[in-house]
Amino acid sequence: MRAGVTAAIAELREQFAQLPLHIYPSPCGGAHVLIEDIPLDAPFAQETTWVGFFLSNACPEDDTYPFWVRPDLSFADGRALSPPIHGGNHFPAADTPGLPQRPAVMISRRQRNQSVWIQESPLLKLLSVMKWMTER
Amino acid sequence: MKTRCELRMPRSMYEELAAHLFPGDGDEHGAVIQAGLLQTRSGPVLTARSLVLAEEGKDWVPGNRGYRMLLAPFIAKQARLCRDEKLVYLAVHNHGGNDSVAFSSVDIESHERGFPALLDLVEGMPVGSLVFAPNAVAGDIWFPGGERLTLDRLVVVGAKRKILRPRPERMAVGDAGRFDRQVRLFGVEGQAILAGSRVAIIGLGGVGSLLVELLARLGVGQFVLVDPDRVDPTNVPRLVDATSWDAMAWLVDKRRPEWLRKLGRRLATKKVDLSRRVIRRANRKACVERHFSVMEKPEVAEAIKDCDYIFLAADGHRARRLFNALVHQYLIPGVQMGTRIQVDPETGAVIDVHTTTRPVTPAKGCMLCNQAVSQARLRDESISQEMRAGQRYVDEDDSPAPSVITLNALSASQAADDFLFYITGLVNDDAFGGTIQGRPLKRTLRFVDPRRGKGCPDCGSGGRLARGDNARLPLIE
Numbered sequence A: 001m002r003a004g005v006t007a008a009i010a011e012l013r014e015q016f017a018q019l020p021l022h023i024y025p026s027p028c029g030g031a032h033v034l035i036e037d038i039p040l041d042a043p044f045a046q047e048t049t050w051v052g053f054f055l056s057n058a059c060p061e062d063d064t065y066p067f068w069v070r071p072d073l074s075f076a077d078g079r080a081l082s083p084p085i086h087g088g089n090h091f092p093a094a095d096t097p098g099l100p101q102r103p104a105v106m107i108s109r110r111q112r113n114q115s116v117w118i119q120e121s122p123l124l125k126l127l128s129v130m131k132w133m134t135e136r
Numbered sequence B: 001m002k003t004r005c006e007l008r009m010p011r012s013m014y015e016e017l018a019a020h021l022f023p024g025d026g027d028e029h030g031a032v033i034q035a036g037l038l039q040t041r042s043g044p045v046l047t048a049r050s051l052v053l054a055e056e057g058k059d060w061v062p063g064n065r066g067y068r069m070l071l072a073p074f075i076a077k078q079a080r081l082c083r084d085e086k087l088v089y090l091a092v093h094n095h096g097g098n099d100s101v102a103f104s105s106v107d108i109e110s111h112e113r114g115f116p117a118l119l120d121l122v123e124g125m126p127v128g129s130l131v132f133a134p135n136a137v138a139g140d141i142w143f144p145g146g147e148r149l150t151l152d153r154l155v156v157v158g159a160k161r162k163i164l165r166p167r168p169e170r171m172a173v174g175d176a177g178r179f180d181r182q183v184r185l186f187g188v189e190g191q192a193i194l195a196g197s198r199v200a201i202i203g204l205g206g207v208g209s210l211l212v213e214l215l216a217r218l219g220v221g222q223f224v225l226v227d228p229d230r231v232d233p234t235n236v237p238r239l240v241d242a243t244s245w246d247a248m249a250w251l252v253d254k255r256r257p258e259w260l261r262k263l264g265r266r267l268a269t270k271k272v273d274l275s276r277r278v279i280r281r282a283n284r285k286a287c288v289e290r291h292f293s294v295m296e297k298p299e300v301a302e303a304i305k306d307c308d309y310i311f312l313a314a315d316g317h318r319a320r321r322l323f324n325a326l327v328h329q330y331l332i333p334g335v336q337m338g339t340r341i342q343v344d345p346e347t348g349a350v351i352d353v354h355t356t357t358r359p360v361t362p363a364k365g366c367m368l369c370n371q372a373v374s375q376a377r378l379r380d381e382s383i384s385q386e387m388r389a390g391q392r393y394v395d396e397d398d399s400p401a402p403s404v405i406t407l408n409a410l411s412a413s414q415a416a417d418d419f420l421f422y423i424t425g426l427v428n429d430d431a432f433g434g435t436i437q438g439r440p441l442k443r444t445l446r447f448v449d450p451r452r453g454k455g456c457p458d459c460g461s462g463g464r465l466a467r468g469d470n471a472r473l474p475l476i477e
Ligand SMILES: [Zn+2]
Pocket: B093, B094, B095, B103, B104, B107, B131
């Protein structure tokens, strides 16, 4: 794994020390990450979810997205999911040795277009996406 | 080969320093420069990162032995900062004169007295001293381990290149010969500067191929060529001197069996080899270093370190990301070129055509600050095609972009011109330093002044700017 990927994983491990966190290195120096039992607040019907994502070998220069979560994710008030939350997807997006594809809801939220270059670590990006989700 | 030692300095810093050293009072003044260090194959290069002017009467006082000196607490404070930031400590003062300058014996004695202790203080980085005249600079640089080098030249990097040396360089004034017509524009000195210059061309497609031809005919002496591809039949209309033979067109033809086509693709000429052929035809004496690879290799970054200029003619935001870092970290000016043809995805009709020539220097045109590198595009380029397909929710067009030689020629010739007048120092002081965008369908040009963001990791003072070898380059491992 590239140094940038290793550093991002260390930061994630520190933040989610209490949760099961799995790493699946990819041949090009990146890694798939799967974190389980992340608490889901309102407005969702579920209390927790797993979150999966890919760290590319450009990490942390590139935008980390999309994120994938449990396939049955739904709003407590019965609203339908709407873009950029997409049902009917799979994680990981392509065949990955040791990590069978599983059904998922995909959240393809890109970093906002900023007038200054802000390097957001995968952890910060994940936290901002989780926060964004609770505000739906 | 003799080890050379070079100092690079952004133009704005040089102007601030010159104003401090030569305010018109004819007196001596002092300052400290903190510089990054990079090791190149031709010797160490110091990259000036910050300038601290010594305040008269406080930091800069009458000396015990010499005329004036930097006061010890000031020196110690700046040197500790160099130790913490892994920078080179350079004491600066000026003498009289104009076109040549040298240290006095008192200066040299003070180095011999003071530098051993200073080397201990900065822990592993070199220390040194510079003495300026208005048009000259001399340097005495001490390296840990006992090596001691004199400064060969200072390169002031900005809109216009300026070179300072200890004394005027003796240029071989020969017969202009076949360069007669262009020497009438920029002189035998200009021609000698071109012959002594070293440029990197990243990407030898439509734009890079034309650049190679233009720069080789101008008489540029050294090339670093970088491209991972071989010639393909669809390239032939845009690559200088390329033939169907280079593309192995008869083997890679659709009607041939796959194994023959595969063989053809393996036998086709590498673009770096085609470009070397073009350079050799124009100038047999030119040195050509070829890298049949993408830009993101340590050996490519190594080869670029002692270049005078970087031409980015490759597509892709990974290359842009790395290029921007190299410009700022190593203080090497560059230019990014490209053509964009917007086609209506429904009808296929051409909507607009842009050509871009974007100068990127440590002082101006940072691609991060001007949203010319996209983190989303970096991501798309950094995952496999299968992954892209698997996470796609709208159909995106993966077909190759349109490309036409005449459009490529617009940005290539602008960039080559900009380089020519930068390196020969002929560009006007008030010349426009921003991006030039062509709109050939409208027959107009747009002049775009670049922005400068705050807290930028490349061009900002807190980031990699002028850090030399002591910052990690993005995307390379
Ligand atoms: Zn002196």
